[in-house]
Amino acid sequence: MLTITNLHTSYRGIHALRGVSLHVAQGEMVALIGSNGAGKSTLLNSISGVVKSGSGSISFDGAEITNISPWLTSRAGLIQVPEGRQIIPDLTVLENLEVGTTAVAGRPRRYELADVYELFPVLAERKAQFAGSLSGGQQQMLAIGRALMGSPRVLLLDEPSLGLAPLVIGQVFVALKRINQQGLTVLLVEQNARKALELTDRAYVLDQGAIVLEGPSAALAADSTMTAHYLGSVN
Template identity: 65%
Template structure:
């Protein structure tokens, strides 16, 4: 299997404080991969390195054979590596439709397999609320909009940073189901998720990172049975992070 994305020995630091210490990770075309780990482990830093928002201090990131380190974020997104950022970052004063249309700016001539119609089928509430201000949507609806906006940009690989954060459990189930259906239709996904149990239940493979290092990796269903993973990440009461 050829890897779509390969990060090798990636390191990153903020003012000399190490956030990533030699992380290697690979995602193959069509895979749904989870990245889990405690607060401050470096999950967001890793996604931000992949999307070009944070510049790594060492290592390499190859996307479809091309080196990405040093590439500006807008350029990375034009290659089809698109991130749904933590906190959604939708434009509250624009309508749902306008937010979705903005997502298409990442295309720059490329084609997106995800038309408005397809996104509306995935999240019918976005069609119903099309002309409303995005700021008037609920948290779950805003998350759906953030995902829809990224889809409009024609992702070949979609990165998501804790899409379930702050959402009611029933909405989390809906969002994860939508991601699984996107993956089943062929979209490659790398998901950072606070809820390790749900992340392992939804994905093919997973990486566990701690203090900037990969400490476990493997098939999600096997990691979910690994006593060390259960003890540290899947124990009772270890579901919410805030």
């Protein structure tokens, strides 16, 4: 469904992606793992068109989408949950969710407000509250809910566990698993490699802008290079 071939992306002298190839099939949940500065956000931002790539290609459903504008990628159904959540603090929870619907753009609605509230009941309880007053975990749920309101065909998640307590990470990941099981295709970027491998079908490991390992998540979790370099200590 989403195919990236030999992608190179640079920022004035910093070669952030060095020939990345990756694919995500319909219905899959795929992890992209890597440490700080590996290029994970750059890859998601290249897919969504927020940053421009120098060479290589990105195709979505057979159509070439390399370097098209973020407005067009979101209307096509590539919906990103950005790093740091970026909810609008001065709007209510409900208003933030309504903002998400602008990406639907005539495509079939896959998620209604009731679906988002069912997935994250706390958002229903706090729908009239300013988003800025929510806890970090609730803001992450809101960011995911807002993306769902845009009727994603592929959900691009940038470090949804960042800064959250383990219990809350668990809640967010259970919700992500559920939406994938309901049929949504997901590309999950994470520094939390162990958790990401537990949750996903396949994974890629990005290191200094290049894919260094890839395969079924269960196999990678047991891989000796993976354990030595990317999984840290047990737990």
